[in-house]
Amino acid sequence: MMMKQTRRDFIKKSAGAGVVLGFPTIIPSTVLGQNGKVAPSNRVTIGVIGCGGQSGAAVSYVNYPKSEIVAVCDPFKSRQDRRGDQWGVTHRFTDFRDLLARDDIDAVHVVTPDHWHVPISIAAARAGKDMYCEKPLGVSIEQNLAAREIVEKHNRIFQYGTQQRSSDACRMGIDLVLNGHIGEVQEVHVWAPGGIAEGGDPTPQPVPEDLDYDMWLGPAPKKPYSPDRVSNKGAWYIYDYALGFIAGWGAHPLDQLQWWADAVGLDIPVEYKTEGAIATGPLFNTVHKWDMKATYATGMEMTFQDSITAGEIAGKLPTGRGEPILSHGDGTMFVGTKGWVSVSRGALKASSEEIRRRAKDPGPIRLPVSRNHRGNFVDCVLRRSQPVATLESAIKSDIISHMGDIGIRTGETLKWDPVKEAVLGSDDAVQMMHRPMRAPWALS
Structure with a gap:
């Protein structure tokens, strides 16, 4: 699937090739991550899969300085648009596979009905994405055991949505x-x-x-x-x-x-x-x-x-x-x-x-110790360590x-x-x- 080159990839590739860009020499401190800000290149980009009522908690990623929501997905177009408009997200999908195909997404938040939790989480792992998956886990013991592939084969970061650990x-x-x-x-x-x-x-x-x-x-x-x-x-x-x-x-x-x-x-x-x-x-x-x-x-x-x-x-x-x-x-x-x-x-x-x-x-x-369950997930994605749940x-x-x-x-x-x-x-x-x-x- 052909994807548009992202701004982050363009800058990364251009710098590696020694290209001199015609940008101003005075760069805003927010881009460099100064004054308490986090540079965009150091933020975890999140795709939210499932835009029903429970997805409202994903606003934590908007408010957390180390993350940003860049895409949403839901079989209901109206739900996509509601969350997309709320979070200022233009990338909106009906099929989660289209979201997973994007190379500008680091991790996903799976907030679907339960029967989708494990299948989508495994698909995300195979696509190289980390994931925060809402509880419960699978709709069968077989699904639960199969989910081990996420960390054992693909070495992904997985946070379970049992926020009482935070x-x-x-x-x-x-x-x-x-x-x-x-x-x-x-x-x-x-x-x-x-x-x-x-x-x-x-x-x-x-x-x-x-x-x-x-x-x-x-x-x-x-x-x-x-x-x-x-x-x-x-x-x-x-x-x-x-x-x-x-x-x-x-x-x-x-x-x-x-x-x-x-x-x-x-x-x-x-x-x-x-x-x-x-x-x-x-x-x-x-x-x-x-x-x-x-x-x-x-x-x-x-x-x-x-x-x-x-x-x-x-x-x-x-x-x-x-x-x-x-x-x-x-x-x-x-x-x-x-x-x-x-x-x-x-x-x-x-x-x-x-x-x-x-x-x-x-x-x-x-x-x-964790006091922000989604923030703990983002931090662990950045440092490549398993989170609290x-x-x-x-x-x-x-x-x-x-x-x-x-x-x-x-x-x-x-x-x-x-x-x-x-x-x-x-x-x-x-x-x-x-x-x-x-x-x-x-x-x-």
Whole structure:
């Protein structure tokens, strides 16, 4: 595909050839990066793939001095134009492959419906782009494992969109746990908002003129268009495109669990017993209520529940009451031999004020510090280091969600083989590690 030469490439090539340009000899300091400014040649150029509601957070790249958004992409032309106009971006695409073909884009922000996360991220890696990918990761365990190609084969920078790793409260709470302030961890409780029990209108309607519906569907099965199918709720609660909030929101508190587990060298649980309920349609059909009891190889137990179920049993937890559960929609609670710590978005709670006061100086063991998730990604692209929310950690925490979904759908207690990285159970459970992709889309 022929691409226009960019201004940056023109200057770079001309300088290398010893060409004397007829430019003024007095160059503005902003171009050279003086007075606190960052020279354009030292900024990370970003392409935003997906221009729906969640993409609004990408304005961080506009406000961050080391990055700039240079292209946007969405199957909805109206969404392209909305974000393009908002950010002053002229390069607007319907097909993400056209955006990836540009040589003036360093990295992409993938903020599509879930079924596109891994396929687009892998395509970006193959095109030499780094990526920030919104959570959750894949719509199958197979996709999660295939995503390793991004860093192992192409050596790309990958930031997972679990922004609670850039929260002081969450990081400081886990630091307390790592430094032994609650003693030896005995159990962990994780909760997140559930979904909805029914809903969605599947009545076929004409495809809007500004939508490339086939591109929106991508690797998902071909289904008749309806507005609810391509809405936010459709992208969250239809199984063709997502697992529901067991993954879509569960990714946040599970990520906090895995952040701690990675730090202590603990893999994911090896046994899962999950009960729950699946939405009854007519369109929405993902898990909306769940109660997981999982066991690690060490024998430690973990529970993962929707917030309503968690609230119902909160009084049975070591806190003696439901406050740590009920005060926030999601959270991760570590229970030790000397107390407990609970972290959630913007909140740190502890079993005693003495423990909580130690958060500012917990001890020598410290997790990496990030206070700007997208800024951390940009900085790591520039210095070629992995950011605070790594792909490997994302793979592990996301698999926990899949084990819950598969367990509910099969009604089985499942085992996970950490060596083979495979579900052990019935043929149905093993088969659900895989999800067919509509031609011509494929992982390989």
